[in-house]
Amino acid sequence: MNDFAASITFDQLGSDPYPIFARLRREAPVVLLPKLDLWMVTRWDDVRQVLSAYESYTSAFPSLATQIFGERSVLKVEGDAHADLRAAVDTRFAHERIERATTLTREAARPYASKLSSRDELMSSYFEPAASTALAHFIGLPDVDTDALMRWARNLSAGMSNFMTDPAVHEQAMATATEIRQTIEPSARQTADRPDGSVLSQLLHSGCPPDSVRSAEHIMPTFIEILSAFLEPAAGAGLTLLALLQHPTQMQAIRDDPRLIRKAVHEALRWLSPNGALSRRATKDALLAGQIIPAGATVMAVIASAGRDESIFTDPDTFDINRNPSPNLGLGYSRHACLAAPVVGAIIAALLDVLLEQHPRLSLDPRRPHNLHGWKFRVLTNLHVRIGDPARGS
Numbered sequence: 001m002n003d004f005a006a007s008i009t010f011d012q013l014g015s016d017p018y019p020i021f022a023r024l025r026r027e028a029p030v031v032l033l034p035k036l037d038l039w040m041v042t043r044w045d046d047v048r049q050v051l052s053a054y055e056s057y058t059s060a061f062p063s064l065a066t067q068i069f070g071e072r073s074v075l076k077v078e079g080d081a082h083a084d085l086r087a088a089v090d091t092r093f094a095h096e097r098i099e100r101a102t103t104l105t106r107e108a109a110r111p112y113a114s115k116l117s118s119r120d121e122l123m124s125s126y127f128e129p130a131a132s133t134a135l136a137h138f139i140g141l142p143d144v145d146t147d148a149l150m151r152w153a154r155n156l157s158a159g160m161s162n163f164m165t166d167p168a169v170h171e172q173a174m175a176t177a178t179e180i181r182q183t184i185e186p187s188a189r190q191t192a193d194r195p196d197g198s199v200l201s202q203l204l205h206s207g208c209p210p211d212s213v214r215s216a217e218h219i220m221p222t223f224i225e226i227l228s229a230f231l232e233p234a235a236g237a238g239l240t241l242l243a244l245l246q247h248p249t250q251m252q253a254i255r256d257d258p259r260l261i262r263k264a265v266h267e268a269l270r271w272l273s274p275n276g277a278l279s280r281r282a283t284k285d286a287l288l289a290g291q292i293i294p295a296g297a298t299v300m301a302v303i304a305s306a307g308r309d310e311s312i313f314t315d316p317d318t319f320d321i322n323r324n325p326s327p328n329l330g331l332g333y334s335r336h337a338c339l340a341a342p343v344v345g346a347i348i349a350a351l352l353d354v355l356l357e358q359h360p361r362l363s364l365d366p367r368r369p370h371n372l373h374g375w376k377f378r379v380l381t382n383l384h385v386r387i388g389d390p391a392r393g394s
């Protein structure tokens with residue numbers, strides 16, 4: 001038993017996980033954390049092994065996600081069932097759709113950017129509504145109100161991070177999933193008869209034999225999972241902006257050449273990975289880095305730590321948009337890697353582009369410090385900036 005690992009608590013990880021990850025990589029890269037009742041895997045190669053060795057580590061096990069979304073969402077199934085759901089919607093998020101994602105995001109973002117003042121908190125006043133509006137159009141759900149979409153995603157994400165099992169948080173997430181089912185099921189019934197090219201329609205029809213559809217019950221957990229990710233691009237954009245504002249020389253490079261934003265987004269997903277750790281269950285006793293992880297154990301593949309692995313990255317704790325080459329696990333790895341991975345960078349870049357076009361002199365507000373918390377999900381709960389526009393009194 002490693003004494004340091006034995007002492008680690010959720011609270012310590014939540015406030016600043018990176019020094020803990022660094023020490024685990026050095027001293028105990030595959031280790032049981034007894035207080036958390038889970039195994040942590042912190043080095044690059046081992047994390048990739050956990051995420052790709054499906055015979056030993058599975059994502060299909062009962063969890064907060066299966067309770068809240070329903071069983072058998074795309075993330076919680078393996079093999080043919082996973083391939084079937086993924087194939088139904090992969091084309092909707094493919095590289096060919098980057099231009100469309102960019103255009104929709106820019107259109108959605110402009111009105112929110114033009115209303116901003118230094119009084120506003122940037123996550124809730126800009127990134128979250130702009131990203132949710134853009135995604136609603138992108139997946140073909142434009143009639144649901146943006147506030148509802150944001151509330152849904154917020155409640156579902158809170159439920160997914162509810163490791164301390166606060167019953168109020170859990171009930172709210174469960175009630176949100178029920179509300180989504182009730183709101184979406186009429187459209188699902190309509191779309192089952194008349195395909196319309198939306199993601200919902202693709203989940204129902206795509207790849208099915210003629211005259212047959214998947215049932216609403218079958219696809220709803222995946223659809224709810226997709227809705228739960230609606231604030232993720234906002235999280236990525238907030239973290240990228242925070243990193244840039246903390247590194248003024250790199251921010252200036254971007255002001256001089258906005259095409260560099262995509263590199264900044266990529267580097268921010270490594271440096272401050274919003275999804276810090278991905279859960280799996282050991283299907284059998286599994287040997288990893290000299291340790292035997294027993295069958296049935298919960299295993300955390302800590303992508304946030306892999307992104308700081310000294311054997312892969314020079315000076316890994318430094319944010320550097322010019323890293324080359326710059327591999328990245330921020331959007332996951334192997335079969336379950338993020339469904340939206342091909343378009344997410346473009347969505348985040350468009351959110352930042354529009355913001356910096358309209359407010360080129362943004363700076364962090366030293367009187368209202370940002371709040372960054374969490375390790376499985378690293379969440380930026382507030383980001384206050386000075387817009388730098390004297391005409392608006394800031």
Ligand code: HEM
Pocket residue numbers: 059074075076086135225226227229230232233234235236269274275278279329330331332333335336337338339340344
């Ligand atoms: C910055 C934004 C995002 C980040 C950092 C992110 C990150 C991730 C990661 C790390 C995984 C792997 C989970 C695992 O293996 O356990 C994942 C999976 C997934 N993501 Fe994202 N994501 C983002 C945006 C989105 C968006 C916008 C959507 C949909 C609208 C989405 C939908 C999904 C789905 C459905 C999966 C499960 C895929 C599967 O199991 O095959 N994500 N995401």
